[in-house]
Amino acid sequence: MNIKKSAYTVAVVGATGAVGTEMIQVLEERGFPVGELVPLASARSEGNEVTFRDQELPVKVLQEDSFKGVDLALFSAGASVSKEFGPIAVKAGAVVVDNSSAWRMDPKVPLVVPEVNALALAQHQGLIANPNCSTIQMVVALKPLHDAVKIKRIIVTTFQSVSGTGKEAMEELADQTRKLLAMGEVQADVYPHQIAFNCLPHIDDFLPNGYSKEEMKMVHETQKIFGDSSIQVTATTVRVPVFVCHAESINIETERKVSANEARALLSAAPGIQVYDDPSRNLYPLPIDVVGTDDVYVGRVREDESIPNGLNLWVVADNLRKGAALNAVQIAEVLLA
Numbered sequence: 001m002n003i004k005k006s007a008y009t010v011a012v013v014g015a016t017g018a019v020g021t022e023m024i025q026v027l028e029e030r031g032f033p034v035g036e037l038v039p040l041a042s043a044r045s046e047g048n049e050v051t052f053r054d055q056e057l058p059v060k061v062l063q064e065d066s067f068k069g070v071d072l073a074l075f076s077a078g079a080s081v082s083k084e085f086g087p088i089a090v091k092a093g094a095v096v097v098d099n100s101s102a103w104r105m106d107p108k109v110p111l112v113v114p115e116v117n118a119l120a121l122a123q124h125q126g127l128i129a130n131p132n133c134s135t136i137q138m139v140v141a142l143k144p145l146h147d148a149v150k151i152k153r154i155i156v157t158t159f160q161s162v163s164g165t166g167k168e169a170m171e172e173l174a175d176q177t178r179k180l181l182a183m184g185e186v187q188a189d190v191y192p193h194q195i196a197f198n199c200l201p202h203i204d205d206f207l208p209n210g211y212s213k214e215e216m217k218m219v220h221e222t223q224k225i226f227g228d229s230s231i232q233v234t235a236t237t238v239r240v241p242v243f244v245c246h247a248e249s250i251n252i253e254t255e256r257k258v259s260a261n262e263a264r265a266l267l268s269a270a271p272g273i274q275v276y277d278d279p280s281r282n283l284y285p286l287p288i289d290v291v292g293t294d295d296v297y298v299g300r301v302r303e304d305e306s307i308p309n310g311l312n313l314w315v316v317a318d319n320l321r322k323g324a325a326l327n328a329v330q331i332a333e334v335l336l337a
């Protein structure tokens with residue numbers, strides 16, 4: 001990737017997964033200069049194929065020598081795979097954009113959302129981390145407000161879709177829903193409880209402080225991306241029975257006052273954001289409308305009447321696209337530019 005080429009060899013690690021499938025689609029849709037696509041997954045996928053530009057490509061089993069000749073490797077096969085194979089890919093000469101939590105908080109690894117901190121990419125040493133899906137949509141929405149009136153504190157509650165867990169979780173929600181509507185019994189395999197017709201205040205493992213890892217990812221990643229460890233962040237992350245798109249209720253306290261109208265104007269002018277905010281017409285962002293789109297949608301902008309400088313927002317984005325695959329491909333596009 002350090003050399004300008006007309007086309008690049010791109011490996012997708014986790015090519016058969018929910019994020020990997022979207023990665024391949026986003027590379028194609030955006031006309032990323034792919035010479036050869038190398039789809040990699042586990043031995044479970046041996047014999048399977050993925051489709052890229054109307055071609056069926058055989059999935060290869062991820063191995064130490066998988067990255068020979070690879071310019072760019074997009075990883076989304078879980079944190080342990082990234083921990084082990086990320087450095088192997090870099091050593092083989094590839095630039096790695098990693099979607100897992102494995103490297104995000106490493107000080108040598110830039111954690112990047114192009115609309116927010118593209119400049120951090122200049123420091124990369126081969127490995128670049130994509131933030132957590134919930135962090136990405138939050139920082140895109142908050143960046144123009146932070147620039148204008150400086151955010152002091154963020155209180156966020158998420159409503160996260162099952163696609164954030166992967167393909168098996170999507171099947172589990174569909175299967176439980178079908179069975180329950182037919183008055184059948186259901187079993188919970190992916191989550192600790194039934195997800196259909198339910199809400200689980202539990203995403204990723206719990207930590208000794210009582211928060212989940214997902215909640216603490218939002219705290220630490222937000223501070224790293226904004227380059228400001230003084231921003232106070234507290235999060236509650238909830239899994240809801242939605243297939244795709246995460247929603248977030250965000251409350252911010254700012255150093256200077258911003259009215260709801262000024263905030264809408266700032267948001268409307270910012271890259272990657274659509275403002276959908278007209279309660280008189282029941283207009284606010286909804287997962288079923290946002291799925292398959294690229295922007296971060298903001299609505300329900302209200303001044304927080306309980307404090308002098310506060311704002312409430314409702315933020316929705318496609319977690320598989322801006323929350324994962326699209327952001328990773330946008331990082332690669334910045335590297336090419």
Ligand code: NAP
Nearest residue numbers: 014016017018019041042045076077078100132133166167
């Ligand atoms: P998924 O649908 O379960 O897919 C997992 C993918 O990883 C599959 O392609 C799977 O291959 C592959 N894989 C698993 N273990 C492997 C191994 N040992 N060697 C090679 N490939 C292996 O999960 P997903 O939703 O796509 O998410 C995958 C990962 O991406 C997550 O674990 C997470 O780290 C990351 N992620 C990040 C975000 C974000 O916020 N940026 C969002 C979602 C996910 P097989 O089909 O062969 O099993």
Ligand code: 3JM
Nearest residue numbers: 078079080099100101132133164
């Ligand atoms: C989103 O290997 C794993 O346990 C990965 C779990 C996971 C992650 C993660 O921690 O990388 C599933 C879904 C994420 C994420 O984006 O942080």
